[in-house]
Amino acid sequence: MEAKTIAGMQVNVNEEGYLEDMNQWNENIATEIADEIGIELTDKHFEVLHYLRNQNKEGVALTIRRVGKSGIVDIKGLYTLFPKGPLKFSSKIAGIPKPTSCI
C-alpha cells in the first residue's frame, strides 16, 4: 500500500494504482484516474461507475455479464465507454478492486 495524492486528496492505492478504500473516492478522483488512462468521463460513465460501486458495496462480484444486464449499458456500450479493458479500467476509475482470479 502507498499513499498518493489524486485530485488534491491523499488516498491509499495498491501497487497497480487501485484505491484500497472505496470510501476515499469522489468524482474528482475518478476524473483524474480516467484522465491518466485516457478516458474522458461523461454522465453515462458516472452512471456505470455508481452502479459498480453499489454492486461492490453489496458484495457482488464485477462481471461483464452483470453490467450488461444492469439496464444502464449493454456490453458493447461498456466497451465503448471503457475501451481495451472495460473491467480493469472501470473498476480502477470507480475506486473498487480489480476483478481477479486466484493467482
Add this chain to the structure above:
Amino acid sequence: MKKLLILGAGTAGTMMANHLRPKLRSNEWDVTIVDQYKTHYYQPGFLFLPFDTYTESQVKKVGKKLIHKKVNYIQKKIEKIIPNENKVQLEDETINYDVLIIATGSKIAPQETQGLLGPLWKKDIFDFYTYEGALALRDKLRDWKGGKLVVHITEMPIKCPVAPLEFAFLADSYFRKKGMRDKVDITYVTPLSGAFTKPTCSTALAYLLEEKDIHLEPDFSIMEVDNNQKAIVDYEEREIPFDLLVTVPTNMGDELIERSGLGDDLNFIPTDHNTLQSKAHENIFVIGDATDVPASKAGSVAHFQAETLTDNILLYIDGYKLKKEFDGHANCFIETGNNKALLIDFNYNTEPVHGTFPFAKIGPLRLLKESVFNHWGKLAFRWIYWNMLLKGIAIPFVSRNMSFKGKVFDIKSK
C-alpha cells in the same frame, strides 16, 4: 425422526454426508443424499485426461460406494426445492427435510456463448471441464498435426480458475515431448487483465509464459465464435484465429436452482461468506461450487468449508449461534509442465504468499515456487481425495483456516 437432506453427491455433498452421519444420533436423525448420476468423478483429473497422463478408470468411481453405509442414497433427478414447505420434489416422489444442504455444484454452459455449439463443437472446439469433453480432446490431440492452439476462458467465475493456465503449460510440455512444439502456437485468452492477476503472482510467475512461449491475449470478453472464419471475436471486434480452440465456457449453477428461484443470474446461491448458511432460509446451507461466495470454486475450498459447515450444522440443530469461521481458504497445486508444479495457499483477503507448507520453515512443500516435489504432491492428491478427503478424514497438519506461520508477506517490494 428428523431429516437431514443433502442435494448433490459430488465432492462437497459426499464429504458432508460422511462428516455428519457419525456425528448425528441414528435414532434421531435420518441422513439422505440425492444425486441423479451413478458416477463420482475426480474432476481435477480431467486436466490430465487430454494428455494421456491419466486413464478413464483413475478418475471415476461409483458414487454410492464412497458414502457412509448408514446414509440413504437416492439416485434420482431433483425437480424442485420448495423452501417454504421444507420439501424437495424428486422425479417421482417428494421428500421433507428439517435441514437442507445444497451441494449441486456448477457446470459448463456453452449455450451461453453465441456460435460455441456450432458446427466446430467437438471437431475443432473442445472443453475439458467434462469427462466427455476431456476424452474427446484427448482423441483429438493424439493425432493433431499442429497449428494455432487457443486456450480460452469465457467469463468468471469458473471452477478451478487456474486449470486453463495449467492446461496451457501442460500442452507446451506435451507437444515438446512429441517433438512438435515448433508446429504449435499456443495463445492464452482471458477476460481478466492478465494470466496472473494478483501482484505477488505476476511478480513471481510472469516468467512462466515467456519460458513456455505462450502468447497472452488479456481483456478479451468473447462475443461469439465465428465458425466460418475459425476465430473467436470479442465485443470490440478483436478476432483471434484458431485451429484448435480449448475453451472454458461460462460456468453456472444447476438449473434446479433456477427452477427453485434460489439463485443469482448464474444460478449460484447467495450464501453467508463465513457461516455458509443461505441468506434466504435459515435451515438451508450451501457448500462448494453452488454458493456465490467469492472463494475459488475448487475441491480444496469445499474441503475446508465442509469442516466449518459440519460444526455449524451441529450448532444449528442444537439451537446455538453459528460460527463465522470460513475464511475463503484455498490450497491448490498448479501444474507448470515438465513434471513440476507450484503450490498456492490463500483466502478471501490474503494473496498467495511465499513460504513453506504445511510446516513453518520445514515445508516440505514450497509455496509459489516451481518444484518436482509439488508435482508429486499433486499426483499423490488423487489418492488422498479418494481415500481421505471424501471420507471426511482430516488431512494431517492442514487446517481449515489459513495459517500465517512460515509465510512471507512482504515479497511485493522484492
